[in-house]
Amino acid sequence: MAVLEAHKLGRWYGQVVGLNELTLTIEGGVTGLIGPNGAGKSTFLKLVAGEIKPSRGTLRVLGEEPFANRAYFRRVGFCPQQDALYDDMTGPQVVTFLLRLQGFDRREARRRAARALERVALTEGLERPTRGYSKGMRQRVRLAQAIAHDPELLIVDEPLNGLDPVGRLEMTRLFRELGAAGTHVLISSHVLHEVESLTRFVALLHHGRLLAQGTVPEIRKLLNRHPRRVEIRLREPRRMARRLVEFEDVRSVRLPEDDGPLIVETGDIERFFERLTPVAAEERAGIRTIESPDAGLEAVFDYLVG
Amino acid sequence: MELLRATLLLFRTHFRRLFFSKRTAFCALIALAPTGLSCVVLGFDEGPPPLDVIVFPTWMLMFQIVVPLTSLIMGSAVISEEIDDRTITYLFTRPFPRAALLLGRWLATALVLAVVLGVGAVLHTVTVELLADIDVPTEMTRPIVEASILGGAAYSALFASLGTFLKRPMIVGLGYAFVIEGILANMPGKNQGLALVHHLRSFVADYSEHWAQVRQGPFQELGTAHDAVVTLVSVIAVALIVGSLVVTRRQYVVTS
Amino acid sequence: MASTHIEVYRPFEGELRPRAMRFFPLFLSQARVRHKRKLPLLLLYAPPAITTIVFSFIVYSMFSLEAQLDGAGGPNPLTDPKAALAVAMARGMAQQLFEVRSQVVEASLVLQGFSLLAIGWFGAGLISEDTKLGAHLLYFSRPLTKLDYFLGHFLTVGYFGLLSVLVPTLIICLVATFSSPDFAFLKEEWDVIPASIGHALLTVTMLSSVTLAVSCLVKRKAFALIGLFGLFFGSQVAGQVLYAMKKDERLMMVGIWNHLLRLGDWVLSIKGRPMDLATGQLTQFDWSPYVSLGVVGGLIAVSLGVCWLRMRKLEGVG
Numbered sequence: 001m002a003v004l005e006a007h008k009l010g011r012w013y014g015q016v017v018g019l020n021e022l023t024l025t026i027e028g029g030v031t032g033l034i035g036p037n038g039a040g041k042s043t044f045l046k047l048v049a050g051e052i053k054p055s056r057g058t059l060r061v062l063g064e065e066p067f068a069n070r071a072y073f074r075r076v077g078f079c080p081q082q083d084a085l086y087d088d089m090t091g092p093q094v095v096t097f098l099l100r101l102q103g104f105d106r107r108e109a110r111r112r113a114a115r116a117l118e119r120v121a122l123t124e125g126l127e128r129p130t131r132g133y134s135k136g137m138r139q140r141v142r143l144a145q146a147i148a149h150d151p152e153l154l155i156v157d158e159p160l161n162g163l164d165p166v167g168r169l170e171m172t173r174l175f176r177e178l179g180a181a182g183t184h185v186l187i188s189s190h191v192l193h194e195v196e197s198l199t200r201f202v203a204l205l206h207h208g209r210l211l212a213q214g215t216v217p218e219i220r221k222l223l224n225r226h227p228r229r230v231e232i233r234l235r236e237p238r239r240m241a242r243r244l245v246e247f248e249d250v251r252s253v254r255l256p257e258d259d260g261p262l263i264v265e266t267g268d269i270e271r272f273f274e275r276l277t278p279v280a281a282e283e284r285a286g287i288r289t290i291e292s293p294d295a296g297l298e299a300v301f302d303y304l305v306g
Numbered sequence: 307m308e309l310l311r312a313t314l315l316l317f318r319t320h321f322r323r324l325f326f327s328k329r330t331a332f333c334a335l336i337a338l339a340p341t342g343l344s345c346v347v348l349g350f351d352e353g354p355p356p357l358d359v360i361v362f363p364t365w366m367l368m369f370q371i372v373v374p375l376t377s378l379i380m381g382s383a384v385i386s387e388e389i390d391d392r393t394i395t396y397l398f399t400r401p402f403p404r405a406a407l408l409l410g411r412w413l414a415t416a417l418v419l420a421v422v423l424g425v426g427a428v429l430h431t432v433t434v435e436l437l438a439d440i441d442v443p444t445e446m447t448r449p450i451v452e453a454s455i456l457g458g459a460a461y462s463a464l465f466a467s468l469g470t471f472l473k474r475p476m477i478v479g480l481g482y483a484f485v486i487e488g489i490l491a492n493m494p495g496k497n498q499g500l501a502l503v504h505h506l507r508s509f510v511a512d513y514s515e516h517w518a519q520v521r522q523g524p525f526q527e528l529g530t531a532h533d534a535v536v537t538l539v540s541v542i543a544v545a546l547i548v549g550s551l552v553v554t555r556r557q558y559v560v561t562s
Numbered sequence: 563m564a565s566t567h568i569e570v571y572r573p574f575e576g577e578l579r580p581r582a583m584r585f586f587p588l589f590l591s592q593a594r595v596r597h598k599r600k601l602p603l604l605l606l607y608a609p610p611a612i613t614t615i616v617f618s619f620i621v622y623s624m625f626s627l628e629a630q631l632d633g634a635g636g637p638n639p640l641t642d643p644k645a646a647l648a649v650a651m652a653r654g655m656a657q658q659l660f661e662v663r664s665q666v667v668e669a670s671l672v673l674q675g676f677s678l679l680a681i682g683w684f685g686a687g688l689i690s691e692d693t694k695l696g697a698h699l700l701y702f703s704r705p706l707t708k709l710d711y712f713l714g715h716f717l718t719v720g721y722f723g724l725l726s727v728l729v730p731t732l733i734i735c736l737v738a739t740f741s742s743p744d745f746a747f748l749k750e751e752w753d754v755i756p757a758s759i760g761h762a763l764l765t766v767t768m769l770s771s772v773t774l775a776v777s778c779l780v781k782r783k784a785f786a787l788i789g790l791f792g793l794f795f796g797s798q799v800a801g802q803v804l805y806a807m808k809k810d811e812r813l814m815m816v817g818i819w820n821h822l823l824r825l826g827d828w829v830l831s832i833k834g835r836p837m838d839l840a841t842g843q844l845t846q847f848d849w850s851p852y853v854s855l856g857v858v859g860g861l862i863a864v865s866l867g868v869c870w871l872r873m874r875k876l877e878g879v880g
Contacts, residue, residue: 350808366799480791
């Protein structure tokens with residue numbers, strides 16, 4: 001059974017459309033939700049978290065309809081984007097209180113709170129009220145409250161905001177660990193290379209609509225309009241270029257200026273690589289490096305949105 | 307998590323937070339207004355009869371300004387504070403009945419108000435006793451304290467309920483408490499019954515003849531203490547039921 | 563490889579002059595933003611508009627019902643019937659002018675109440691919302707002094723206050739001027755115009771200062787409104803309670819609003835004239851107006867002091 005099934009999901013706020021005709025299935029694991037500002041990511045996550053209900057269409061997560069569903073809330077953890085905490089309570093108090101509302105008794109709630117804060121690497125300075133915490137500390141408290149009750153599905157909206165590079169590394173590691181341990185994670189972020197390092201499966205939103213879903217290579221393959229770019233650094237670029245222009249799938253070959261790479265654009269990257277190696281050996285081209293700069297998520301994102 | 311358990315948990319947590327807050331301190335200050343006024347009046351060489359110093363400040367200041375104002379400050383924040391602070395997201399993605407948030411926080415508010423207003427009323431009486439060197443009869447003091455506490459509970463329930471569906475409950479509450487009630491309660495006729503302050507006055511006036519001097523003009527037709535209690539308790543019940551229904555069904559969209 | 567492109571830039575050789583009246587753009591933008599929401603404007607200015615129309619109509623009809631004065635002067639009024647008629651008509655005109663003046667004064671005092679609502683609504687959130695959102699940091703990271711910041715907000719709230727009290731009063735005076743024969747209202751009762759302006763300015767200054775002071779002290783507009791209305795209503799009720807107990811009119815001085823009424827009466831009251839048919843106080847307060855002036859002045863001074871101290875804190879970071 002799929003973890004999430006959305007069918008023609010729509011949500012609007014008065015005249016403003018948050019989501020429109022979104023149909024998406026997420027099987028499980030770690031899924032990245034990406035899109036520019038105003039794409040509808042937060043709206044989608046709020047629907048999945050059960051904070052709001054759809055204006056149109058259906059949404060089932062873990063087999064349930066999320067809105068105001070208490071049984072569902074036991075299985076889900078939500079870390080919202082907004083920087084909001086109970087300013088007069090300490091971090092452990094906030095997490096403990098929310099765990100008590102989850103149904104745990106006092107002792108268990110305290111134990112779980114301590115463990116969750118340790119997992120998010122927040123162990124010092126906790127005796128102050130949260131109004132005295134740094135932005136990174138507050139973000140970690142928000143994350144801690146989302147994972148403390150060991151949810152089946154973790155929903156995180158821009159979790160890396162406010163974290164320094166070390167903190168981002170630690171959080172990314174945490175999400176990977178959770179994913180490996182069987183927790184489904186739905187994560188929205190602007191930091192594309194970090195989403196890419198977390199997961200292969202992404203859903204790309206734009207103007208409230210689903211633009212693409214799948215693994216990054218699969219999505220890239222579908223973008224026929226944009227030939228794949230390959231940059232090759234080699235000893236004999238001219239000789240190689242003469243051979244490469246004969247390939248049917250090669251759209252263009254650009255000779256390097258000075259010490260730059262030979263830039264090739266091809267419509268079929270797999271066939272290109274199959275034929276490249278023997279040709280390079282024949283020509284004794286002396287290939288030093290081969291890169292495909294537009295294979296990544298950022299390039300896919302740019303092609304789809306730009 | 308069932309309703310009662312969740313309500314008690316929220317009540318305990320928020321009572322601790324509320325009791326030591328600036329909001330409570332400010333309300334306590336307001337509740338001392340009748341006491342302050344009495345000190346001023348009894349400082350004159352030719353002061354009014356001592357019981358007047360209980361009657362007039364209670365009738366005009368305590369019931370008409372202090373009780374509604376403190377209840378507004380505390381009661382309107384029950385749900386709206388969670389929305390404004392954007393912490394409602396954490397609560398409404400937890401497995402407990404949403405109505406528990408309203409009930410638990412309102413209980414904490416009502417208890418804090420009971421302490422603040424009760425102490426204010428008692429302090430007023432004690433101050434008059436000390437400065438005027440008299441004994442204020444119990445049949446005056448006890449109903450004032452009870453009416454203040456009950457009034458605080460009723461007003462706060464009303465404003466808490468408003469907070470479940472209004473964006474600015476404090477402003478609407480301000481209009482209601484000072485404009486609408488001000489007009490309804492001070493105009494002669496049956497419409498006085500629509501104002502909560504009328505029932506607070508009816509409650510105290512039924513217990514003692516010392517209120518006779520204010521029972522003039524538009525205040526001649528007052529109800530009985532029993533009717534006042536029934537009305538106030540009904541207002542509390544209806545407000546909380548309506549508020550619970552609204553908070554259970556409504557979507558609270560929090561902006562980032 | 564890194565590179566620089568300093569050839570693009572020329573060194574600055576002028577001097578940075580501070581722009582005068584930096585508070586003015588702040589006031590304009592605040593006023594513009596508040597004009598965008600139509601519902602509060604409608605609710606708060608409909609009553610003053612209706613009041614203006616009603617009083618203008620009363621004033622106009624008072625003049626239009628009377629016959630015009632027909633070239634006075636010359637014959638003895640005691641013997642000549644025409645002269646006697648002229649004198650009687652002059653007396654009637656004086657009486658009429660007096661009544662029109664009373665209407666203008668009455669309108670001015672009624673409109674003050676609406677100015678409290680308008681000033682409260684548009685002014686209570688000015689500084690409190692800035693503090694809550696941290697927007698004051700945006701202002702103070704620019705070359706804006708505390709004074710500019712304060713004046714910008716003060717002008718904003720004063721503008722909305724004057725719209726509700728001064729503009730209607732001047733409109734009524736204008737109607738009276740053009741309705742009266744030979745602009746008699748302007749010639750005979752000209753002093754009510756500067757008096758109305760002065761009183762309106764004093765009222766708006768006091769209400770604006772107090773509103774901004776309360777707004778400085780809290781972090782939410784709703785609290786500021788409660789503080790503002792609580793202060794005025796609470797003091798009025800306290801004054802009434804004290805009066806009810808002691809039956810001493812001087813205790814009404816506890817009510818802040820009563821001081822504005824007393825000053826209004828003093829500044830706008832009818833002066834004694836040979837043919838005055840009625841002289842009387844518009845309010846029942848008979849304490850010295852200088853006491854009220856002192857109270858109002860003191861309140862303004864305290865409010866400005868509170869604003870200044872709070873803004874010093876806002877200006878600093880952390």
